[in-house]
Every structure is written in structure tokens, then in C-alpha cells.
Amino acid sequence: MRVWSLLKFYTVLVYAFMFAPILVVLALAFNASQFGGFPIEGLSLRWFYKLAENEAIIRAMRTSLALGALTALIATTLGVLASLALVRYQFPGKAFITTFLISPVLVPETVLAVGLLIFLRWLHMPRSFALLVIGHSIIALPFIVLVVQARLVGIRKDYEEAARSLGASPFQTFREVTLPLLLPAVFAGALFAFTISFDNITATIFWRPSGLETVPTQIFGMLRNSVSPEINALGFVMICITVGLPLLAGAVARYFSRKKI
């Protein structure tokens, strides 16, 4: 009995240690004080107003959203196509290609970042926004392949064969049967890709052209001067986006699945 309560206590401590920093940021975002820190002297939204007026942050936010959206679009498209090939078809070198597609998760991000940079130098291409999109897509691709493959394995081939026998061409079969059944995984994968891109800082620092800031690099830059309470407000916004979006998506998915089954 005593061992169990000790274990419970320890578990609570672990979680507290993990979540405390996030809670601190969330709480301090509403602190009226000029110097971000405890004790909280009064509640205010002034840092959010300041955030909204900060041109650099608005620009960084816009860049991050566009980057995340493009990464989600490209990585999801490629990921779905790759998963279809890997699950539905037999071809030589399949095991190798699977490992290859998953490898960006295994390789340290710094190595990946430097590698891509050297490769582009060799091609005589400058660092650009497009490079960021390509790089983020590479990082996000494995997650999409894993999520979509898992779902695709569960969709029996019968459905596609039935559609084909009824007169649907391979493309029509994909559009009418496979894709709708795959949609929850496609959606989840796209969200993964978006949040992975939105959060990324390590590789982004290597790849971004000078003058271009994403939200994480912007925060990083601001921290070098001082800890402005604005950063807490920005942290609050980021947490809302990266945590809130998947929760919202889950709710939407549940709503639609309840309607049908």
C-alpha cells in the first residue's frame, strides 16, 4: 500500500514538473506587471494588445501559418501517395523505401538540416522560403506515412475491388472509396504536419533566409535581448494553436463519425 501511494506521489511530481513551465507561461501572459514574474500584480490583456501591434511578430506569425499550411499540403499529398504504394502494391525494394521514408525521424535534426543545406549549396541554390517548405515537408513526411499506412492496412481491399467491379476506374475508386475511408488519417496527418512545422526551430534556424522569421525564431531572437512579457502572450497564442487545433479536429471528426455510424 505504502509503495503505491509513494508511486502516486512521485507520478504527480513528474507531471507537475512537466506542465509547470507551460502553466507559468499561460498565467504570466495575463500579468499586468512590466517585469514578467511572480507574484502576479494584476490581470490585464495589455501584452496581447502589444503583440497585435508588433509588426515583426505579425509578420512572423503570417510566415509560420503559411509555412505550416504548405508543409501540411505537400507532406500529406506525398505521404498518402507513398502509403498507397507501400500498402497496396508489391514492388522490389519496398522494405528499403519504407525505411528511407521513415528515416528523417531517426536522423538528428541538426544533421538533416546541415545535410540539406550542403546539398543546396552544391546545387548553387540560395536559402529561401521554398527551401523551408521542402525541409519541413521532409521532417513531417514520416509521421504522415505512419498514420496513413496504419489506417490503410485496416481498410479491406474488398471495398476497392467492389468499386472496381461496379465500373469505377482506379482513380474513381480512389476518389469515391479509398480517400473518404482514409480521410480521418489524412486529416490527422495534415494536422501533425502543420504542428510539426509550426513548432520547428532547430532546422528552421539553419534553413531560413536572412530577414525571414517564423514565430519560434522570432521568440528566440526576442529572448536574446530580454524576457519581455510579450513573449508570454505569444507563448499563450502558440499553445492555443498547437494544442487547440488537434482538439478541435478531434471534435469535428467525432461529430461526423457519430452522424454516420
Add this chain to the structure above:
Amino acid sequence: MARVELVNIRKSFGALKAVHGADAVFEEGSFTTLLGPSGCGKTTILRMISGLESPTSGDIFIGERRINDVPVHKRNLGLVFQNYALFPHRTIGENIAFGLKYRNISPSDMAQKVKDALDIVRLPKVQDRYPSQLSGGQQQRIALARAIVIEPDVLLLDEPLSALDANLREDMRVELKAIQDRIGVTSIFVTHDQSEALAMSDKIIVMSAGRIEQIGTPEEVYNTPATAFVAGFLGASNMLPARVLGRDASHILLETPEFGQTAVALARAAALGTNRGATLSTGDKALLMIRAEKLTLGPAGGDAPQAVVENVDYQGQLARYFLRIGETRLQAINMIDAAPFLAGQTVSLTLNPNACSALPEDTSA
């Protein structure tokens, strides 16, 4: 509607030979069953006709057209699967209309056809439901409706009753056959269940290990099996090693240690089509096949061979007896007159030579 013909179809999956040279004709409007144990190649043949697999060699004709190179979606076939394969994200109405979308049909005609198809399978009111809201039997009827609404040239049924529970399976069997009779579509049915095959088919193709063992009407394959495999697969039968003593124009005389001499009518020895029994000649080793229900038990005594009842499987109006003569074990299924014979009892056996057949010695096993 169309007839289907297979000409020397072979299929290999890598080193595995799934079908070794099959020839068969499926007559227009007929109901043909491909029967055999799992892994015998029956499903592979069905999938080759449907276009979901392509044969390694050989030709497939539907009507007059060779369709080897025609893709699945241009073959105009109805396909029904064991697990129904209804699209879970579509309503019943949308499922049935699915194939019609690719066939230039006006929306009003489409609605009418969907309604007619639902009437045929006697589920007129489920149009707006989703597949998961229906029972297994209902789902399979919808799958059938979806396959026949496109007016296919051939209806292919891949073990469509196997996922249903026993009672429902027999009802569905009767209904499926009735629907097929009514619309008269050429149907090819795959099953491992001999009673389904016997009850439903115009013709049965018995397969084993990638080869066609026999093609015939249900009566032919049941009464005059061409091979020991067919005799063993359909119904319960006894196969006794025998020697051919001689033959005349109408009979073949076999001798077994258990029953002495038995004259088997040649008509029964020579299974139609393959004619393998007819090749037997004096001195050959052969098999005497006796159906379990044609071996009659009587009280001990008399000239008849005497056997010991080892076990009784009581089934109400019938009993299945496991018997022993010397070292030979036999099975008999008899109606129960007053009381069944009991285990340990000695009985006399009578066999009706008109219900026996002669088979060449089994070389495949």
C-alpha cells in the same frame, strides 16, 4: 447475360501453382458452383474471371469476347464478397446506385432501378440507412442488389453465405437461388460447403489442389464421383481397396476382402465427362466406393458380412455408425427404425451394388 469459357487457364503466384490448366464452360443463364476445400484454387479462378487477378496463361471468354486484357471496371460483372464489402460511408441507396453512376443513366431511371433492386431483395425501406445499421443477412442482400442492379453479364459470388449464421444461411441460400432463377443471370458461385453446392447448382465443378477433379450436375458428382477425392469430399463414403476381377458390357466385377464380389454397373463406374472408371481392366487395383447411407445394418447372423459397432452418433431420426470388420473401419448412416444399434453390438451389413461405384486407385493422395 453471357456464357463464360475458360481455356487452359493457369495461375502461379511466384513458385506456387494455384491453378494447373483449367478448362470449363459456364452456360448462359446457368448457376455453376466451384466447390473445393480452401486453397484448391476456386477463388483464384473466380478472381481471374472478375479481372482482379490475371491468368499466367490461357484464355477467358465472356460471350464471344476474349477478356484477358480488359480491366475489371470494363467487364460489366457483378461481384458479391464474403464480407459484403458495402461502402461504410455511403447510405444503402448510394451503395446500390454506385455502379449506375458509371453507366449513363438518368437520375430518375437510377432512382427507379435502386427501388426495383431493393424490392427484389425484399428490403424496400432501408434506402437511407448506413450499412452498419443492418444485420449481416440484410447487408448481404444489399450487396446482391448492388451487384445485380447494373445488369451484369455474369454474377460472381465469392462464398457469399459463409459469414452468416447457420439458420440464416439456409434461408439466404433458397432466396439467392430464387433471385437468380428470376433474373436468369449467368452465376458462378464459390463455396467450400457441399450442401450449398448440391442444393443450388445446375452444375458443380469440384476442385482440389489447383485441378478440376470433376464437372457435372449435382446428381452426377454425388452419385458417380470421378475420383476418390470427389467421393470423399461430397457426403460420407467408404472407400475400400479392391481388385478388378473382370468386366462385361454393362458391369465391372470388383472383389474386396470385406464384401467378396460386387458387380458395379459401368454407368456408375464411368463418371460422366472424365470417364476414368471406364479405363479399369481385369487385374487392376481399384477402389469400391460405398456411400455411408447405402450401407444397411441388420441383426447379426446370416451370410452377410458381420461387423462390430464401435461408436454411435445419434442424430434423432438418423444415426451414424462407426463400424469395424476385421481391421477395416466403415461408416454407415441409417434411418432409425425403432431403436438404434448400440456400441459393442455385432451387426450384419448389406450393401446395394446399384449404389456403389468403382474408382481407379487413388494416386493423388
